[in-house]
Amino acid sequence: MTHRSPLLLQPGGVEASGADAGVAAHYSDPLREQRALARGEAVVDLSHRGVVTVAGEDRLSWLNTLSSQLLLNLQPGQSSEALLLTVQGRIEYDARIVDDGERTWLIVESFEAAPLAAWLESMKFMLRVDIADFSADWAVVGSVKPVPEFDGRTVWQDPWPQIGAGGYAYTGIEEPQHPGLERTWYEYLLPAAELESAVSGLQLAGVWAAEALRIAAWRPRFGAETDEKTIPHELDLLRTAVHLSKGCYKGQETIARVHNLGHPPRRLVFLQLDGSQHTLPAPGSDVLLGDKRVGAITSAAQHYEMGPIALAVVKRSADPQAQLTVVDGDESYDAAQEVIVTTDAGQVVGRQTGFLRAPR
Structure with missing residues (x-):
């Protein structure tokens, strides 16, 4: 119904x-x-x-x-x-x-x-x-x-x-x-x-x-930021939805392997969009670095203080300092990115320093 x-x-x-x-x-x-x-x-x-x-x-x-x-x-x-x-x-x-x-x-x-x-x-x-x-x-x-x-x-x-x-x-x-x-x-x-x-x-x-x-708030939503390939590491969901030292459950091997020894293949980013078009890109719109597609918009909204904003999932290898472009049909939007999931996320075994952290 x-x-x-x-x-x-x-x-x-x-x-x-x-x-x-x-x-x-x-x-x-x-x-x-x-x-x-x-x-x-x-x-x-x-x-x-x-x-x-x-x-x-x-x-x-x-x-x-x-x-x-x-x-x-x-x-x-x-x-x-x-x-x-x-x-x-x-x-x-x-x-x-x-x-x-x-x-x-x-x-x-x-x-x-x-x-x-x-x-x-x-x-x-x-x-x-x-x-x-x-x-x-x-x-x-x-x-x-x-x-x-x-x-x-x-x-x-x-x-x-x-x-x-x-x-x-x-x-x-x-x-x-x-x-x-x-x-x-x-x-x-x-x-x-x-x-x-x-x-x-x-x-x-x-x-x-x-x-x-x-x-x-950089808060991922199921069905928006996720697709059939999403693993929790890509969206920073290990902070609220995963207990790394609990007992066995389906999928635990991947969670542990990527966290300890590997890197998630994609990463969530926050985008501040150029607001001159007075429109918003649709979910699924291409995110480009130069002329190369590196990801897609997952959610977009008009914020009462910041103007047009979005979340996107991009390739881990995409330069975190680069200016991006969002393309939705005939419309294009300049996009300044803020890193949510770092490019070096994961691979914590042997890590002495870095941004990744457990709770105090």
Whole structure:
């Protein structure tokens, strides 16, 4: 069933497209909404998100054996992020995880929910777990600050960009300078039938606002920054979604080998785009170094302070100091890059110095 949020009927509501279809891109004034969201004065309708639950006594130990994250001691109300990988270490699912003491909630992209629930069902064997896809019954609402009106609701707090236990940072900056520290992010779970009444009286912002703040924070999104070949190292996801010293799980060999002995073949970059065209390049637009294609745009947005910005995935070998060009059909954009994942990321065995760091 195609989701269509009742909040699209709010004044000025304009539906988003692509992965965010079914909720509002904006409510007639995207930049004003973005400012309000950044100040913590607005909330975002994310009711198109997928919601999968795992109940039962074995839920955390079972999810721990399947995923990249250490979940054995996840406490009620504590948030985490976990990846489910292929044998080759490529990202198959990316789940926002919070446990309420009785069941574990997995908040995912809309297109992930049904296949994720089916895959989990196929992996339960004789364990005491019960999987359910509650995407139609539960809605998600996002905010950069706690929402007093939602006190008592189950909420996931984004761990980004803190380096979690067992995590590792692939950025080339001192951590206090990470732009993600300027953005906190909360996703509240509400019964879908109560969505309209729950947000009544609250200012709404569209998903364009949330996307602009996400891109500015260098926060990768599954389905945007990922493709069928993506490994976590390329997106700096070892900081929040991977525990490097936990037990065995599918894809662990690739995670360890690239981290200790190799380099990820691609790297995530932040781009400040020339804004003279008053347009944005579409995802998939070519990123050029001179006349050579070195990557592609993954997400782009108009930021209320910085103007047009984007994330892109480029070849590791691309000169990190070079000016890039983004080409979308007949339009081209000059692009100044900021390094997110360094060109020397990985190969930590024997490394005495360098930018890569574990948590203090």
